Amino acid sequence: MRPVLFALLLALPLAARAQDIQWHGFLDLRIVDAAAQRSWIAGGTGKLRYGGGGTQGRFGGAALIGTAQLTPALLAYADVQFRNDDGASLELIEAYLRYRPVSLTPWRWSLKAGAFFPPVSLENDAIGWTSPWTLTPSAINSWVGEELRSTGTEFLVERRGAHSSIEARLAAFVGNDPAGEILAARGWSLGDASYGFGGQVREPDVYALEEGVVPPLRYRPFVELDQRLGWYADLTWRSQRHGRYSVMYYDNRADPTERSTYDGHTTFAWRTKFWGLGAQRRLGPIEIIAQAMTGSTLFTPSPSYTGETRFHAGYVLAGWARGEWRPALRLDLFSLRQIPPSEVPLSEHGNAITAALSWRPRPWLRVTGEVVRMESWRRQRILENAVAGRTDTQVQLGARLLF
Amino acid sequence: MIRSGPFRRNARCFAGALAAALLLATRLLCAAELFVEISDQDGGPVEDAVVSLTALDGRPALPDPPPSTTKSIDQRNEVFVPFLEIFRPGDRLVFQNNDSTRHHVYSFSEVKSFEFVLAKGESSTPILLDRPGVIAIGCNIHDSMIAYVFVSDAPWVGRSDRRGSVHFDKLPAGTYTIALWHPWQTPGEEGAAQHITIDAAVTSVRAAFSLSLLPDPRQPRDRERSIY
Numbered sequence: 001m002r003p004v005l006f007a008l009l010l011a012l013p014l015a016a017r018a019q020d021i022q023w024h025g026f027l028d029l030r031i032v033d034a035a036a037q038r039s040w041i042a043g044g045t046g047k048l049r050y051g052g053g054g055t056q057g058r059f060g061g062a063a064l065i066g067t068a069q070l071t072p073a074l075l076a077y078a079d080v081q082f083r084n085d086d087g088a089s090l091e092l093i094e095a096y097l098r099y100r101p102v103s104l105t106p107w108r109w110s111l112k113a114g115a116f117f118p119p120v121s122l123e124n125d126a127i128g129w130t131s132p133w134t135l136t137p138s139a140i141n142s143w144v145g146e147e148l149r150s151t152g153t154e155f156l157v158e159r160r161g162a163h164s165s166i167e168a169r170l171a172a173f174v175g176n177d178p179a180g181e182i183l184a185a186r187g188w189s190l191g192d193a194s195y196g197f198g199g200q201v202r203e204p205d206v207y208a209l210e211e212g213v214v215p216p217l218r219y220r221p222f223v224e225l226d227q228r229l230g231w232y233a234d235l236t237w238r239s240q241r242h243g244r245y246s247v248m249y250y251d252n253r254a255d256p257t258e259r260s261t262y263d264g265h266t267t268f269a270w271r272t273k274f275w276g277l278g279a280q281r282r283l284g285p286i287e288i289i290a291q292a293m294t295g296s297t298l299f300t301p302s303p304s305y306t307g308e309t310r311f312h313a314g315y316v317l318a319g320w321a322r323g324e325w326r327p328a329l330r331l332d333l334f335s336l337r338q339i340p341p342s343e344v345p346l347s348e349h350g351n352a353i354t355a356a357l358s359w360r361p362r363p364w365l366r367v368t369g370e371v372v373r374m375e376s377w378r379r380q381r382i383l384e385n386a387v388a389g390r391t392d393t394q395v396q397l398g399a400r401l402l403f
Numbered sequence: 404m405i406r407s408g409p410f411r412r413n414a415r416c417f418a419g420a421l422a423a424a425l426l427l428a429t430r431l432l433c434a435a436e437l438f439v440e441i442s443d444q445d446g447g448p449v450e451d452a453v454v455s456l457t458a459l460d461g462r463p464a465l466p467d468p469p470p471s472t473t474k475s476i477d478q479r480n481e482v483f484v485p486f487l488e489i490f491r492p493g494d495r496l497v498f499q500n501n502d503s504t505r506h507h508v509y510s511f512s513e514v515k516s517f518e519f520v521l522a523k524g525e526s527s528t529p530i531l532l533d534r535p536g537v538i539a540i541g542c543n544i545h546d547s548m549i550a551y552v553f554v555s556d557a558p559w560v561g562r563s564d565r566r567g568s569v570h571f572d573k574l575p576a577g578t579y580t581i582a583l584w585h586p587w588q589t590p591g592e593e594g595a596a597q598h599i600t601i602d603a604a605v606t607s608v609r610a611a612f613s614l615s616l617l618p619d620p621r622q623p624r625d626r627e628r629s630i631y
Contacts, residue, residue, distance in 0.1 A: 020504045020505050020544075024626065069504075069544055072507045072520045073543070100543065101543075102507055102509050102543040104509065104511045104517075105511055125628065126628055132627055132628065162539070162590070163590060240617040240618060241590075360627075363626055364626060402626040403626065
């Protein structure tokens, strides 16, 4: 994180002279009818953001996004968010500089340096890396929000045509060695609590006890443990006629034997790699978004044991893209398999149906009603004296004030 | 008799010139108006289509070419206004930034390439548009900003309004080729140019066309959407 802060400090004199500094953000308030099972954020094995039952008002979060066009080619971007799910937390979600000189040919390149999301999500293109369609993102993008952040440099080259373009990205990064741990310890989840620098992800209490740690067990997901560069590459084709299609590969190249101890807990490096596929297409007034991900994460806590988790997930979302009312329906499928299985296997599978209706009566207001119904099967729950298979429902009515 | 030969020749010339003038006058006096109606594949009106008319047989009297002019494209609320503008070869284009933020206007079109960094309140130097063709325009700071310039050397050219209609008046009788262009026209489905004959006996002609359009990539400015 230090290089990011250093680069931003260097940019401050330019920012002082920048003509174009903009501040945007949101404040999110909700009434939530929570799922019965305790949420993983509170140390449970529930897979939704809100658990423990009951209906009450919740603070969904607040975001402040600053942009400064330092020169015509140089942009500074920073996103800070506040949540109070697991204690009050102010976190830096993204901060980067982007240099993109104008090009008078169909080719254009840009360079991004700082801390940023890898280009996985096709649904979270709204302010503060949120989804304009639902309150709760898909399982894939929930995980990206929790554990994936790249601190490094991304090079992008694009070829622009009259009705289509093709983009290729290549990035080298550090500071994401624990990525994958939450998938192994908790499995997939659906929630819009994106973590940032300064935040700590909590693992289920039953997992901590299995590891011989007194809960709560938390870790920082965006740290460097082995001084090895990770990388990702992405190829995206955008066509005005056919939509957007992308394929990406991610490998944090973490040394699975590395670990670090702070606050009395040990954080392991997890070697995480995955393939991601994405498609987005407009059919008249209906927007279709689909993503799939398959990969693995492994760690070697001792010379005699390597634990691997193979994970797979996908979703299809259909949303009405015209007018003040924006209904959306999404189907998520997810699974993961632990190899070799532990005494209480951490493998799982499940699905979720999310139905949301958003209303934009004013440019500064978005009102969203959402129902998430999730079926999941995970044997880890028997450690909580619960059954492995569950069906959970979470209902939310949220107001998001945009500025 | 001595004078009869030249007189007859002069008379024949005069009669010929008179006939030609009368024919021209008749054509002009019989000038008709043409309404071109353009709809999309769903039957909705198509705005910002360019309709070009050229004389198929060259016989209709051509209008005098308009004098070269300078037109501007503004930037307001991170939108180019107008979205599409028609120019003649020899015209000049100026960009005016009437926005509250800086823009980096550019084009890499084959017809004309340029770039201007415009602070708020600034205008570009005039760009001479010397060749016919299409110029796509963007902003390197705000990718969502798009505009098009259509440089046409057709004798008659017009842009469809919100009702999908283009009106031409004072068209002399004759046969014309009607060509359509729209920025979102589906490649490969442009369709053949159509011909229309305006008879001296009619005063008003209507022609209807259907265009297959790609989805409009422009999105209205929204606080919720990512801005970069």
